[in-house]
Amino acid sequence: MDRRRFLRQTGICTAALAIYPRLLADPYAPLPPPLLGRTIRVRGAVRTAGSGIAGVSVSDGLSTVRTAADGSYEMITTAGRSTVQISVPAGFRVPVNATGTARFYARIEPNAAGEATANFQLEALAASGDHHVVLMLGDIQTQDRREMRRFLEESVPDIIETRKALGDVDVLGIAVGDMMFDNLKLFPDYEQGVKQIGVPFFQVVGNHDLDSDAAVDEASSQTFEQHFGPRYYSFDRGAVHYVVLDDVFWYGTSYLGYLALDQLAWLQSDLAYVEAGCTVVVCTHIPAQGSLYLRRGNKTAPPTTSLMNREMLFRLLEPYRAHIVVGHMHESEHLTIGKLHEHCCGAICGAWWSGPICSDGTPNGYSIYEARGSDISWRAKSTGLPPEHQMRLYPPGADRSAPDEIVANVWDWDPTWRVVWYEDGQRQGAMSQRKGFDPLSVELHKGKDKPKHREWVEPNPTEHLFYARPATKAAKITIEATDRFGRVHTQELTTAKR
Numbered sequence: 050m051d052r053r054r055f056l057r058q059t060g061i062c063t064a065a066l067a068i069y070p071r072l073l074a075d076p077y078a079p080l081p082p083p084l085l086g087r088t089i090r091v092r093g094a095v096r097t098a099g100s101g102i103a104g105v106s107v108s109d110g111l112s113t114v115r116t117a118a119d120g121s122y123e124m125i126t127t128a129g130r131s132t133v134q135i136s137v138p139a140g141f142r143v144p145v146n147a148t149g150t151a152r153f154y155a156r157i158e159p160n161a162a163g164e165a166t167a168n169f170q171l172e173a174l175a176a177s178g179d180h181h182v183v184l185m186l187g188d189i190q191t192q193d194r195r196e197m198r199r200f201l202e203e204s205v206p207d208i209i210e211t212r213k214a215l216g217d218v219d220v221l222g223i224a225v226g227d228m229m230f231d232n233l234k235l236f237p238d239y240e241q242g243v244k245q246i247g248v249p250f251f252q253v254v255g256n257h258d259l260d261s262d263a264a265v266d267e268a269s270s271q272t273f274e275q276h277f278g279p280r281y282y283s284f285d286r287g288a289v290h291y292v293v294l295d296d297v298f299w300y301g302t303s304y305l306g307y308l309a310l311d312q313l314a315w316l317q318s319d320l321a322y323v324e325a326g327c328t329v330v331v332c333t334h335i336p337a338q339g340s341l342y343l344r345r346g347n348k349t350a351p352p353t354t355s356l357m358n359r360e361m362l363f364r365l366l367e368p369y370r371a372h373i374v375v376g377h378m379h380e381s382e383h384l385t386i387g388k389l390h391e392h393c394c395g396a397i398c399g400a401w402w403s404g405p406i407c408s409d410g411t412p413n414g415y416s417i418y419e420a421r422g423s424d425i426s427w428r429a430k431s432t433g434l435p436p437e438h439q440m441r442l443y444p445p446g447a448d449r450s451a452p453d454e455i456v457a458n459v460w461d462w463d464p465t466w467r468v469v470w471y472e473d474g475q476r477q478g479a480m481s482q483r484k485g486f487d488p489l490s491v492e493l494h495k496g497k498d499k500p501k502h503r504e505w506v507e508p509n510p511t512e513h514l515f516y517a518r519p520a521t522k523a524a525k526i527t528i529e530a531t532d533r534f535g536r537v538h539t540q541e542l543t544t545a546k547r
Contacts, residue, residue: 087128089159093167094120095135102171106136106322109157110279111311113318126157131274133157133167136319137284139178141171143221143249148240151249154278174219179287181219184208184248185332185416187376187394189239190257192230196402197238204397204413205242207432211417212248214436218419220248221286223293225376225394226255226334230401233258233272240276251284252277255334255377256297256304256353266309269299281312283319288423289328290369292316296333296356305352306335306359313361325368328423336375336393337362338386344484344510354378363389372425374418380409380509381429383463392416395429395460403493403500409511410441410487411460426534429461440530442542445519447488454516455542457528458487462513465533472523480515480528487511519544 094116095105101120106113109126116122126133134154137143144152155167189204191197212220228239243250254273263269270280280295294316298307323329337359342350354377356362362373366389373391379400382393399406399413406412412431419426431438443456457480459468468480486495490508493500500506519526526542 139285149244188396222250226253306356329369381411403503408509439538471527
């Protein structure tokens with residue numbers, strides 16, 4: 050589908066899409082007033098220190114307008130839209146709720162005449178924000194008090210220490226979905242952790258953050274929205290445009306990865322104000338593509354682990370230096386899809402709080418994204434371990450499929466990395482990158498009785514494993530992994546002579 054045809058179809062279908070879920074729920078029910086065309090005029094302004102801010106994007110989640118020179122705006126919406134939101138511009142602090150979560154939205158409360166007012170007050174940053182950091186938290190996924198306690202007592206202190214180590218740089222946070230494991234009563238506890246971290250946090254809705262008793266997708270995020278506001282939105286930091294999307298489509302009994310057309314129409318209007326060639330970071334929960342299905346030997350991805358209409362998203366992102374950051378899979382992966390870079394973040398909870406690692410061997414933890422101008426770098430941060438911890442080494446025999454080889458799991462690897470090894474100080478060359486199972490994950494997870502907490506967890510095959518066959522007389526092995534940013538990570542393995 051060419052870009053022009055897609056954009057035309059998006060505009061035509063958006064209005065009909067709002068009606069569609071309701072018709073599926075009850076085709077004979079009368080249409081509620083919002084769908085019969087009741088309009089609301091929203092007026093307001095975006096200001097700082099008594100002056101208006103020009104050029105700020107304001108949206109009702111469907112269309113987008115920009116503030117005038119005096120910071121004022123006006124838009125026509127319908128009673129079906131519950132909030133008006135701004136794309137917080139670069140150079141200004143992100144307003145926060147009392148809980149520490151980002152507040153970039155206002156409730157639409159019309160009077161009897163169908164008029165509403167929504168004003169926004171922003172505070173300028175001391176610096177430009179061109180240099181900033183975003184902490185990406187994948188799948189916290191707490192189901193009960195025990196798991197929430199682990200998040201608050203293990204993860205949050207580690208994140209706080211990372212924040213302190215970053216110094217005076219501007220720091221934000223994004224939780225990339227599944228903060229909960231269906232128990233939405235724990236949202237306030239998550240907010241407690243966010244408040245302790247002390248930086249503005251944005252949230253992505255995940256499949257386990259939904260009201261699972263909802264009959265249609267529109268109703269499935271009500272609890273989420275009560276706590277965190279709109280499901281999709283954008284903001285600017287420095288030279289980077291960030292977009293949060295909801296790609297979890299709930300159809301009453303389960304979900305699939307899908308972006309509804311009203312959301313795509315909004316994204317089209319949002320990106321219309323972003324100059325071609327800019328860096329755009331899109332955060333969703335379900336991967337746009339992912340490759341676990343291929344690693345498992347399947348030809349197609351299940352609709353619950355990839356975005357069914359991803360081509361539409363890709364077309365909208367074509368003009369930009371685009372990154373898509375996701376969670377959902379409880380593993381680490383980097384994929385290049387055309388010009389796009391898809392990042393799958395390892396999970397805060399690892400393999401659902403069953404132990405210290407994800408199913409692919411990635412440690413429980415989060416990711417640190419650092420922007421300098423339009424350039425972005427990233428690194429994985431393991432909970433409770435120093436930032437330098439970027440790989441795990443295994444002696445010969447740890448992987449039963451390769452009994453004579455050492456193994457290195459380099460979880461943040463992508464094809465631009467170089468992984469070489471030294472034997473007793475002598476460089477031996479590149480290690481062999483192969484698909485396999487992390488030995489620790491096999492030890493902890495493989496078998497119907499393992500792990501004790503979450504017995505259904507099993508190891509997943511991964512492609513960020515590296516192998517080499519040392520000499521029988523070797524006493525010390527050194528692995529050197531150089532990432533795409535030129536950072537060199539080294540670790541030593543002492544082997545028993547064979």
